[in-house]
Amino acid sequence: MATALKVLGYNGIRQWVSIGAIVGMLSSLLVFQYGQARIWFAMSRDGLLPKMFSKVHPVHKTPHISTWIAGLARIGGSFARGLTSAANSYAP
Secondary structure (H helix, E strand, C coil): CHHHHHHHCCHHHHHHHHHHHHHHHHHHHHHHHHHHHHHHHHHHHCCCCCHHHHCCCCCCCCCHHHHHHHHHHHHHHHHHHCHHHHHHHCCC
């Protein structure tokens, strides 16, 4: 979409579309990470994963270990595939 707007000469709109696309991708990745941590938390409580996934932070009351593991897995996967390849996999 941004490339088409650039070809048509709509550079101002192209920048806003590009910013919107980046924000949309970041928000979807953030929601994935939060959801994944909660799924692992529930699976751990049911006995399908080790108990460390169901540990809750004493202050924030969130499953902090599973959140860290999900985040590190996402970072590791991004660097293993290359950041350009990872970014392109989320583009339509």
